[in-house]
Amino acid sequence: MPLFQVRLAFFLAFFAGLLQTGFSELVAGKPENTPQSEKSSRPDPKSLSKHVFTLAAPEMEGRGTPAGKQKAVDYLIEQFESLGLAPLFPDGQFIQEIPGPRAAGGRPTVVGRNLGAWLPGADPVLREEFVIISAHYDHLGIRDGQIYHGADDNAGSVAMMLETARIFAEAQNRPRRSLVFLSCDLEENLLWGSRWFVAHPPWPLAQVKLFVTAELIGRTLGDLPLPAVFVMGGEHSPGLRQLVDDAPCSSKLQVRHLGADLVGTRSDYGPFRGERVPFLFFSGGEHRDYHRPTDTAEKLDYDRVAHITEVVCGVCRTVADVDQPPRWNDAPEHTLDEVRTLEEITGLLLKLDDRARLAGKGRLSDSQRFTVSNVHQRTRQMLERKELDPAERPWLVRAAQLLLLTVF
Template structure:
């Protein structure tokens, strides 16, 4: 799911406006690393049960220390129940300076994980301490600037994502502001490794199929960063795999960022010492730049119900399939799937040469990609 940034910029952006030098400074790698190690430590018990409660208190202390406003009627937390489960969302607001721009941008990550199972700690460093650290760092950088953003930002940490997106479902049912004021929802899940452990510097971004106007912002934000950015449709995953789901279902424009599932996903081996902190820092920088753009834009891109195919998605999927085929022995790709992947790489090459992608072509491409996701990876 890589996109050649230069091609995409020409296709969607035209000349790229220069980004301010202040925005180009990479976020603090040391702070990101310290937060991932802390969140993945035994202190927070894999962020489940009492450990999740302690992690929530830690997040509240950090948000309060940044001088942010509590989001829930004077509170930083939103308690909720789902059957026998009890959860707690955490959120804080950085108000905007322009009352005429009433929409709010949400930047979020889920902070829960699998806990302790069979006496073994599931630390959840990549899933999802990396994204929590990203949100904390972006909040720190934006709250510390001399001038407030033009449009307000809500920083949110969801609970019980691992139990079926329960925290984000509750939040979108009972938001702390009118739902129609949510102009853009952004969330991230796993930012510190790579797809199947062989994806290199890839960062995948979903959601622009319903808000194509966001693509130029992404490609501009990626300029100069050591990332291969792949902008693809969320329907590639067939089902909603993270907290963008409840917002997507309500036609709220969204972006979902991830470096993909690695072999350590949902295992006790998801350890903080094996995270690629350089990559996490670069992903944090990209996301921060998109947030800044959204907060300063005269208008936010609205929801588009129809998904028009875009050729850069085909380029991205072709690159991923080719990359996986290069590691076929390591990944033990079965012969049938290998044949499907090779054939699709060839077909996509023809579509790219033609410079267009039809809806039936896109659907056939997605079917092969989904088979690969659910059988090879």
């Protein structure tokens, strides 16, 4: 996620901010064994872990220095090639260069490189339509002599993308539409990589039927014992949320829908949303190591990443095969799902704080507790009424902004 938006109205960030004050001991997730025979067709936690440990290794220098980025680029291209994927860009290139300002004497410069590969669809007509699975590979590099490894932001999601690519590349039945695996650069710089891609796509963007991206999927919100992944964007495409809910999903993962407007523009879906491309954004939310040198590979829960990858694969498979793919709708459709999500999170925060207070060490300050209680009560009332009053929705967003200001 780009630094510049950290202070925008991100409701979840508020909670993560609260959680930086505590709850750190509550890390969920037990390893789950995947039978050997199923590894080829299902997301494999070991492969996911290998990608993350490689991309977040010290020699990658936080994927923000020229040398570190070069190693990440080499690794990703090697993966694309080993899967037999086709280069996405003209002249057989896996790389789309992002030009910078001209240097002295008019010499062109390159400031970043998007990476892309694709798997042509099986249907001779529908192969001209695309489902994009994306995760930015850049991170913050080295600052004040410290490496910002960016394991959860965003090596975990790059691993998800690579594992999705492997599963489709090895699948017996290729989807009817084409799948694109896109890893943008410069996400941490005002989403510049995805902005460049959207301004210079290899084909008209109307041919993109779904754009999926992910951030911070290897851990839970504030490391809370809440095995949820938040999915945003479904509100803009009728039926898309149902497709997500119908995708195969482990009982150990809960899919929770939120409106993307609650979180601001947090990732590479922003430029695609601007072009009215149906999108989904998967995220676990922030935690205390977000944008810190301590965001390291051993802290991710790879079974969790595998479960999320399974959902992504399921949704992409369906959208790549159905007769009627999702369509963009300017007017978002909001449901009680997001109210339920906020009620659940605030309820959990209060419960944990109650427990901590009983032990004589409250986790929330009195004012934080007041605010959390307030949101909890009001979302409960909304749920009891069993209907969403559209006039109340701005309250959700405003409350988020107020809370953010109160906490930071």
